[in-house]
Amino acid sequence: MTAGDNPAGVGAVGTVGVIGAGVIGSGIAQAVAVAGGAVVCVDTSAAARERARRQLVEGRFGLRAAVERGKLAAADVDRVATRIAWESELSAVAGATVVIEAVPEDLALKVRVFRELDRAAAASAVLATNSSGFPVGALAATTDRPTRVLGWHWSSPAQIMRFAEIVVTEHTDPDAVETVTRLAHGLGKNPIIVRDAPMAWGYVANRVYWAAVAEARRIVAEGVSTERDVDQLLVDCFRWPVGPFTMIQGATAGWT
Amino acid sequence: MITLLGSATWHNGHVDGVIRDIRRPVPDDGLLSGAILRMGDPGAGPVVAMSIEGRIFPRKAPVHLHKSDSFRMALGEPIRVGGTSYAHGEFRLQQADAFYGPEYWTDEVGTNQLLLMADRRGLKPYLTDAQLQRLADTALADDVSLEGVAMLPRDADVPHAIVNSFGAALRPNHVDAGFTDTTGWSMLCDGSRLAAVALGHRESGVLLLCWDRPPGAAALPAFRLGTDLVRLVVEGSCRIGEPDGPDGSADGPDSRTSRFTGRPSGVELGRLGFRLQQEGTWHGESRPGPSGSKELWIVADRRAWPPVGAAGPAEGPLAETGAEVAALTSRLATAA
Numbered sequence: 401m402t403a404g405d406n407p408a409g410v411g412a413v414g415t416v417g418v419i420g421a422g423v424i425g426s427g428i429a430q431a432v433a434v435a436g437g438a439v440v441c442v443d444t445s446a447a448a449r450e451r452a453r454r455q456l457v458e459g460r461f462g463l464r465a466a467v468e469r470g471k472l473a474a475a476d477v478d479r480v481a482t483r484i485a486w487e488s489e490l491s492a493v494a495g496a497t498v499v500i501e502a503v504p505e506d507l508a509l510k511v512r513v514f515r516e517l518d519r520a521a522a523a524s525a526v527l528a529t530n531s532s533g534f535p536v537g538a539l540a541a542t543t544d545r546p547t548r549v550l551g552w553h554w555s556s557p558a559q560i561m562r563f564a565e566i567v568v569t570e571h572t573d574p575d576a577v578e579t580v581t582r583l584a585h586g587l588g589k590n591p592i593i594v595r596d597a598p599m600a601w602g603y604v605a606n607r608v609y610w611a612a613v614a615e616a617r618r619i620v621a622e623g624v625s626t627e628r629d630v631d632q633l634l635v636d637c638f639r640w641p642v643g644p645f646t647m648i649q650g651a652t653a654g655w656t
Numbered sequence: 657m658i659t660l661l662g663s664a665t666w667h668n669g670h671v672d673g674v675i676r677d678i679r680r681p682v683p684d685d686g687l688l689s690g691a692i693l694r695m696g697d698p699g700a701g702p703v704v705a706m707s708i709e710g711r712i713f714p715r716k717a718p719v720h721l722h723k724s725d726s727f728r729m730a731l732g733e734p735i736r737v738g739g740t741s742y743a744h745g746e747f748r749l750q751q752a753d754a755f756y757g758p759e760y761w762t763d764e765v766g767t768n769q770l771l772l773m774a775d776r777r778g779l780k781p782y783l784t785d786a787q788l789q790r791l792a793d794t795a796l797a798d799d800v801s802l803e804g805v806a807m808l809p810r811d812a813d814v815p816h817a818i819v820n821s822f823g824a825a826l827r828p829n830h831v832d833a834g835f836t837d838t839t840g841w842s843m844l845c846d847g848s849r850l851a852a853v854a855l856g857h858r859e860s861g862v863l864l865l866c867w868d869r870p871p872g873a874a875a876l877p878a879f880r881l882g883t884d885l886v887r888l889v890v891e892g893s894c895r896i897g898e899p900d901g902p903d904g905s906a907d908g909p910d911s912r913t914s915r916f917t918g919r920p921s922g923v924e925l926g927r928l929g930f931r932l933q934q935e936g937t938w939h940g941e942s943r944p945g946p947s948g949s950k951e952l953w954i955v956a957d958r959r960a961w962p963p964v965g966a967a968g969p970a971e972g973p974l975a976e977t978g979a980e981v982a983a984l985t986s987r988l989a990t991a992a
Contacts, residue, residue: 507719507738508754508829511784533739535758538719541784598788599716599758601739614741 410437410586413579414497417442417521419513421486424530425502426452427461427558433483434463434472434559435587440496442487449486456481461557490520497522498583500552502530510534511542518543526576528552533602537569547573551596552580553603556650564589567603569596613644658884658932661692661801668899669937675706675731675888675928691932692801694776695884696956702862703776703801704886704954706731706769706930716760717781718788723808724778725816725855726750727864729834729890729952731928732768736760745890745950746834749855752778752816754829770888772954774816774856780807816861819987821852821980835890835950838868842980844973846873852980854958858988863958865977867951869894875943876974883960885933888952889925893945896931897922899938939963958985 410432418429421443429441429452443449457463463480466472472480485492490513493499499521503513510531517527527549529539540549551567564584568577577593584591594604602610616630625633631643642650664671665686673688682689690707728735729747737748737759750756752774773779780796783789796802808814818826822840824833833851841849851866869892878899922940925931933939935956955961962970962978970978 505739506828507756508721508751511755535719538755538757538784541786598718598785599760601736601758606739610739610741 410435410583413437413583413586415440415493415495416583417493417496417499417525418502419443419490419493419499419517420502420504421445421448421452422502422504424554424556424558425500426455427556427560428500428502428530428554429484430456430462430480430559431587431589432583433480434466437483437583437586439484440487440492441484442490442492444488446488449488453481453486456484461559490516493517493521493525495522496525498526498528498580500528500530502554505532505534507534507538510539514539514542514549518545524548526550526579528580530554533600533606535598535600536567536596537571537598540569540571546571548576550576550580551603552584553605555605562588562590563605564591565603565605566591566593567596568593609644609647613648616644657698658693658695658886658934660688660932662688664688664691666934669934670939671932672896672923672925673930673932674926675930678707687929691930693886693932695886695954696862697860700775700777700857701884701956702856702954703773703779705771705801706888717757718783718785719755719757720781720783720792721753721755722750722773722778722781723752723810723812723814724773724775725752725818725861726774726778727770727772727853727855727862729770730768731770731890735769740832742832742834743836745836746832749818749820749831749833749853751818751826751829752814755784756830770952772862774862775808775814776802776805777808778814779805782810815858816856817858817988817991818853818855819984819991820854821850821984835866835868835952838866838950841866841868842976844976846973848873848973850973850977850980852977852984854981854984854988858992860957860959863955863961863981863984865953865955867949867953869944869949869951871944871946871948873944873948874972875941877965877970877972878938878941879963879965879970879974880936880938881933881955881960881963882935883955883957884935885931885939885956886954887925887931887933888954889927889929890950890952891927892947892949893924893926893929894942894949894951895922895924895945896942897940899940935960 415438416432418425418441421441429439432439455462463477467474501513503509529551536551540546550572553565555561555563581591619625620627627645631646634640634643676689678689692705694703695701727749730742730744734741734743781792824831838849841851844850847870849868853864856862961981962974
């Protein structure tokens with residue numbers, strides 16, 4: 401596929417803002433750019449921006465690797481890369497239609513970011529959190545636009561995985577949900593809409609997954625098996641791509 | 657001064673208990689079955705809850721913050737805060753003024769954790785959601801344990817800080833640690849390991865001392881402390897002697913027998929056993945049980961540490977803890 405040759409027209413959605421240039425944030429930026437969208441990726445850390453810029457091209461799931469796998473034309477590498485503007489200030493997302501927050505999984509930090517985003521982004525913009533499980537309603541309530549806030553939970557590597565858990569509160573505007581699901585489809589994702597649960601962490605995917613991880617840890621603690629063997633058994637038995645312990649390592653440290 | 661929600665018979669300035677499920681038959685051993693208490697400064701001292709009682713605490717709490725640093729440790733079954741699960745003996749130090757949660761504890765009827773709010777005026781939860789806030793405020797108004805406590809408003813300035821002696825990083829608004837792995841803690845002269853944590857007010861806040869005492873370690877001598885103390889056995893056991901001498905000494909044929917009866921004096925505290933010790937009263941000598949003891953000590957006002965012994969300033973491990981605490985205090989002063 402040629403970059404930008406997407407029937408859903410990701411570019412028509414408008415500029416996508418991404419807050420955070422870590423493993424997930426830079427992966428999201430890449431996913432949007434490869435699909436033809438313009439991206440503003442904000443990170444206050446110059447080192448993080450530089451690392452993300454490098455990984456975009458040279459990383460294990462970067463553009464050159466996509467060329468090697470036949471997913472991207474070699475001539476498109478530079479074109480895709482230039483679709484992403486790497487910025488240090490939140491005000492850079494003022495023109496974005498959708499802003500996806502992907503800062504570290506710390507609730508107080510996310511609350512601060514959402515308060516600032518609420519001031520920096522256009523009033524009509526949809527603000528999405530890539531939280532792994534914090535209640536979306538709690539974040540929405542810190543803004544003056546709770547109807548335009550929802551969850552868009554990605555999995556790592558974001559540029560590869562089809563996973564798109566869209567978390568809506570009772571206040572979320574259907575138009576905001578439609579905008580985000582249309583964008584997700586345009587990126588080749590498979591959006592599934594779930595309800596926010598104010599008293600629980602983890603939405604759907606992580607609640608189920610961490611229940612399995614807890615049992616896996618108990619098994620290792622009891623000396624029944626090792627982390628390595630638990631991983632292998634689940635790969636062999638259920639055709640999981642990796643086991644729970646490898647997944648934790650990859651999700652936190654990256655898949656390089 | 658320690659004040660309990662509920663009645664208890666104090667003996668020589670202390671009362672002992674064990675955290676146990678009061679729905680089940682409780683043996684008539686004279687021990688409390690959990691405690692909810694205020695300690696330290698009568699206006700702004702800590703509040704501590706360690707009990708299993710379903711009617712006092714909800715099972716779940718939504719995202720919220722407190723106007724105080726707080727400490728929570730799982731006891732028995734795991735607890736969950738946000739995406740993190742804490743097993744027995746693992747704890748979380750949470751900075752004041754920072755949102756966290758949702759939290760839930762897995763016992764089906766009540767809490768199974770030790771919860772400490774460094775400043776009782778910070779106990780009120782502030783939520784991001786106005787509707788949930790109204791529900792929380794209603795529940796708070798009915799909480800008899802908070803009678804007479806004026807809660808800090810949302811915009812109050814809270815000069816709190818958390819520092820620890822074992823290098824655990826603030827990430828970025830809380831610290832996770834626990835009794836499971838104590839290898840990073842300081843080694844004391846008697847083979848014990850110690851972790852010290854300061855939280856709450858920068859000058860007069862709470863001191864937590866986490867002990868990992870090996871079997872056979874020499875007894876800590878009797879001491880007297882100028883502030884309230886809570887002592888909880890997380891793992892193993894310890895025996896605390898009865899300081900029946902005028903200077904706090906056990907004064908029997910040896911330090912483990914009563915001078916009056918010749919029988920073993922004091923009390924054996926097992927897993928989840930605790931002691932509440934009033935400010936200025938003598939605490940008997942104590943030694944770890946046959947499998948050692950891992951203990952949490954809550955000192956209401958860190959300025960009162962270290963304690964004094966019968967012969968004057970504390971020596972040995974207690975004196976070493978004084979050095980650890982002085983280092984924390986110094987770091988707090990530098991940071992300020």
